[in-house]
Amino acid sequence: MSTPDRTDLARIRYETAKDLFERGQYRDAVTLLDQACALVDRGTPLGGEIQIWLVTAYQAVGDLKAATRLCRKLSRHPHITTRQQSRRLLAILEAPRLAMRPEWNVNIPDLSSLEESTASDRKGSNRPLKRKPRPLPPPKPIDPSEINTQDNRFVWVALLASLAILSSLLWLA
Template sequence: MNSETLELVRTEYEAGKIAFESGQYRQSVQHLQKASALVERTSSLGGDVQIWLVTAYEAAGQRAEAIALCNQLTHHPHLDTRKQGRRLLYILEAPRLNTRPEWLVQIPDLTALEESEANARQTSIPPAKSSKSQRPKAEVEPVDLSQVNTKDNRFIWLALIVTVLTLGSLLLMSR
């Protein structure tokens, strides 16, 4: 493989990882597929690209492709790639657990937020005040100090004695 091809593979590989980490799974799959097509699949770099491609397939909802590629990776010449391929295959083939809707956290789609912020910057409209400043402040009720229990319950002395005894016994046992 010449240096131009290697540089292109690394560029596509890094672009795929960046797209994956930013949640753009379909673009990640595209970049990683390009890198995988250009790299020698039996090399260490080829194994790394394919491992990332498995995770991108799974994140993009292409589970069948991810499992098929994992099956291939279990026979990869590099030991680390084989191990990781087996681990990923084990995870992908594990049965799915039934979840209740109340167990899940819905992550809002923030793409519209990014677009609206870009539009706001272009039109130079001052940003809206945060909702914290618009809420009415809750009044704090004063505490009646006559109702507070200030009687000494000797807890500190008990804790101090237990600590000294514990340290003393540890010191004696260490000799």
């Protein structure tokens, strides 16, 4: 296999691995990123980018030792951007874990059983449940005696001010 073919294959596996990672399939992403690393020169910018994603995937899987080891190796990468990113990730990976009180955590309930029960309640209907919107209350009528109909002479003041400005401009010209 020639080098451009290997690079194209590595790029395809890399993009597929990113999609899998973003969908939460971390183990599959690690596998594809490992394969992409084997196909590309690790010292290139693409190789560094793939390895940075591999560090993140290792962390998502829970393999912090492999993530830290690879991150340390990447801190000596020839590409400066990869070195910077690896140093930032290494600082995150080596940061001390904070003790968290239980009331700080939010427990998200499992709603899969709820979805099954509502589906059985519909008796085979695949239509989503629709609620009828409540009608809006009619607007309150406006009492004509509360409307301010008195002229506050703002228009006349603005007109006089604009005439004064225009006349002074003409006088200066």
